[in-house]
Amino acid sequence: MVVTGKERYAAGLDLGGSFVKLALISENGVIIFEDKLEIGFKSSREDILNTLDLAIQKISNTADLEGMSLLGIGIGTPGIVCDGIVIGGAENLNNWINVPLGPIFSEKYNLPVFVDNDANVMGLGEVAFGAAKNCTDVIFITVGTGIGGAIVINGQLYGGYKNRGSEMGHITIDHKGIDCNCGGRGCLEAYASTSALIRQYADLSGKDADTIDGHYIVRKFLEGETYAVTCMQEHTDYLGHGIASFVNTFAPQKVVVGGGISEAGQFYIDMIKDSTFKYAMPDCAANTDVVAAILGNKAGCMGASSLVFKNII
């Protein structure tokens, strides 16, 4: 590895329900080293903290070997994050409440540590290195079991007061609609997540929902099966309704759609795009494009590192 002396490097960590992904990343988005460490089922808070610590050690050791100095550490985590502390809201992790991730690791490694919510970090990654590179105003949504997202305004994440907002999956698209996991009713997530798509397909086709996944429905759609075509049209129509509201509110340059199903093919993005432009106000959507995320499962680590690069000028 040739070190120019001008390049800056950061540690990017992506904490999920089963793994900590880790990477050493340069400011121009080159991954120097990456790995992942498993988090055992029902790991304790201490176990998770120890795994994060081990992840940072691995990056730090690699940086030392390569003669690179770390500018800082970025961490994406489930939950609500304010001032480097995970306040709560991470149902998949044991006792992940009031965890001062930033203070713990900045003290231990004597480096600046930046922490944000995982969906926020993925969105920032797409802006820094991915599908929305060179854009300043971007809406990111990730479609999976639920719908998460991020708002980037003028190059910076916007999470509202105390970073408690940007819950893009929980805007209402039917106020008399079905119950949502959040306790609300008629949310975008309840209609347009991959789980909702599977439920709709199972209801229509009479198949057992447990035997179906997103890949199956995409395959059936491409084969022209009527149930799959109907469900996919409805799914992308719901997404377009939700995204149109984001476009009318934020007038983004790009709406980036991530999550496993966003890799189904260009047809998927085209259907969402058609639906978005059908419902959005033309003046608001004049400079907007709808595109697929491109960083895939690297978005978390890359986004986490971009927290460092963006915050240290």
Ligand SMILES: [Zn+2]
């Ligand atoms: Zn909801």
